[in-house]
Amino acid sequence: MEQYDVEALRREYPILERKVWEKPMIYLDNAATSQTPRCVVEAVDHMYFTQKANVHRGVHCMSQEATASMEAARECARRFVGADSTDEIIFTRGTTEALNLVASSYCRLLQPGDEIVLTVMEHHSNIVPWQMAAERLGLVIKAAPIHSDGSLDLEAFKALFSPRTRLASVCHVSNVLGTVNPIREIADFVHSHGAVMCVDGAQAVSHLKVDVKALGADFYAFSSHKMYGPAGVGILYGRRELLQAMPPYQGGGEMIGHVSFSGTTWAELPYKFEAGTPDFVDASAFAKAVNYMEGIGVDRIAAHEEELLRYATEQMLTIDGLTIYGTAPGKSAVISFLLRGAHHYDTGVLLDRMGIEVRTGHHCAQPLMEVLGIEGTVRASFALYNTRQEVDAFIAALRRIAAMLC
Numbered sequence: 001m002e003q004y005d006v007e008a009l010r011r012e013y014p015i016l017e018r019k020v021w022e023k024p025m026i027y028l029d030n031a032a033t034s035q036t037p038r039c040v041v042e043a044v045d046h047m048y049f050t051q052k053a054n055v056h057r058g059v060h061c062m063s064q065e066a067t068a069s070m071e072a073a074r075e076c077a078r079r080f081v082g083a084d085s086t087d088e089i090i091f092t093r094g095t096t097e098a099l100n101l102v103a104s105s106y107c108r109l110l111q112p113g114d115e116i117v118l119t120v121m122e123h124h125s126n127i128v129p130w131q132m133a134a135e136r137l138g139l140v141i142k143a144a145p146i147h148s149d150g151s152l153d154l155e156a157f158k159a160l161f162s163p164r165t166r167l168a169s170v171c172h173v174s175n176v177l178g179t180v181n182p183i184r185e186i187a188d189f190v191h192s193h194g195a196v197m198c199v200d201g202a203q204a205v206s207h208l209k210v211d212v213k214a215l216g217a218d219f220y221a222f223s224s225h226k227m228y229g230p231a232g233v234g235i236l237y238g239r240r241e242l243l244q245a246m247p248p249y250q251g252g253g254e255m256i257g258h259v260s261f262s263g264t265t266w267a268e269l270p271y272k273f274e275a276g277t278p279d280f281v282d283a284s285a286f287a288k289a290v291n292y293m294e295g296i297g298v299d300r301i302a303a304h305e306e307e308l309l310r311y312a313t314e315q316m317l318t319i320d321g322l323t324i325y326g327t328a329p330g331k332s333a334v335i336s337f338l339l340r341g342a343h344h345y346d347t348g349v350l351l352d353r354m355g356i357e358v359r360t361g362h363h364c365a366q367p368l369m370e371v372l373g374i375e376g377t378v379r380a381s382f383a384l385y386n387t388r389q390e391v392d393a394f395i396a397a398l399r400r401i402a403a404m405l406c
């Protein structure tokens with residue numbers, strides 16, 4: 001196999017040449033959003049310059065071309081996650097909207113007193129939609145704890161199940177801890193209780209090969225912008241029987257069979273869940289991002305990131321007073337940390353002044369921060385274009401900051 005040529009890959013990302021504060025920019029905030037290669041941006045341009053027409057409605061040539069692009073993207077997403085049918089692939093605005101769709105629509109099939117199991121490591125977008133549904137429908141929410149290394153406490157998770165448990169929703173990969181949850185094992189347990197398994201895959205798709213059937217996921221949600229694709233598009237995979245039983249999420253054009261004031265019928269899957277004009281431009285470009293990742297090889301990307309993770313972790317642990325949050329075996333390329341005596345915000349501001357872009361704060365996971373007993377962390381996260389030299393610059397910067405603040 002040819003060498004992993006990170007310099008060649010970097011040339012496809014003009015943004016990596018920019019400076020911040022007159023320093024070469026080092027982008028380590030990939031868990032918030034990854035950068036976008038030229039081929040994906042060109043796919044967006046191509047659609048605007050040559051093909052922009054509304055989908056699914058037109059008899060004219062351009063509308064048919066735009067529709068074909070979007071439906072090809074749906075097929076690409078189906079293949080990417082290993083779904084049986086494109087009927088099971090719904091375009092959304094992102095992971096957040098995908099999870100809101102499930103929480104608001106699936107939960108309407110439940111009864112007051114029915115229970116939903118989450119974990120304390122969830123992102124707010126895998127907590128709040130369930131809380132809103134629970135409030136509306138009288139459901140009960142439980143959250144499973146974690147071990148000190150940031151892995152899920154599976155025994156405690158299982159102990160939360162009762163005869164009223166109807167659904168569990170768990171992240172595949174934690175955006176704070178990097179923990180990779182054993183979704184197959186969790187799903188088998190969830191199914192043995194007759195409940196449904198929903199997975200927040202936002203942090204997984206760019207690092208792991210995902211196969212929804214092998215994982216046993218009934219729902220799987222993710223965002224294009226975290227996997228080298230354009231912003232504004234996400235995917236919800238849903239098992240066909242579940243989607244068929246669920247009421248529509250939003251009403252409007254595209255999602256109807258026939259509208260009349262004496263009663264309206266719904267469109268077939270997947271259109272029942274796609275009210276209004278979808279983001280057909282970015283959906284089409286998302287397919288380009290999938291092809292791009294697959295062209296490099298998800299396994300090779302993962303191996304490159306793992307090497308950066310291993311190297312960075314090893315170096316960081318030599319810095320006095322630095323604590324890493326999340327050390328579960330097999331974790332993903334995300335490092336949350338704090339320097340003793342330094343506020344996460346100050347560390348982040350100083351890193352930025354040295355050209356290094358990291359995230360600071362609660363990372364949309366306040367319940368997890370409460371469990372960890374901290375307000376927030378600094379988080380560095382890697383992507384396919386990061387280099388060992390960038391890690392070296394990051395470590396040197398951390399040493400300077402530790403000397404200044406601690």
Ligand SMILES: *Cc1c(COP(=O)(O)O)cnc(C)c1O
Pocket residue numbers: 031032093094095096097123125126171173174175200202203223
């Ligand atoms: C980013 C993220 C989300 C939300 O994704 P959006 O693209 O903002 O909708 C949900 N869960 C996890 C684990 C995330 O990292």
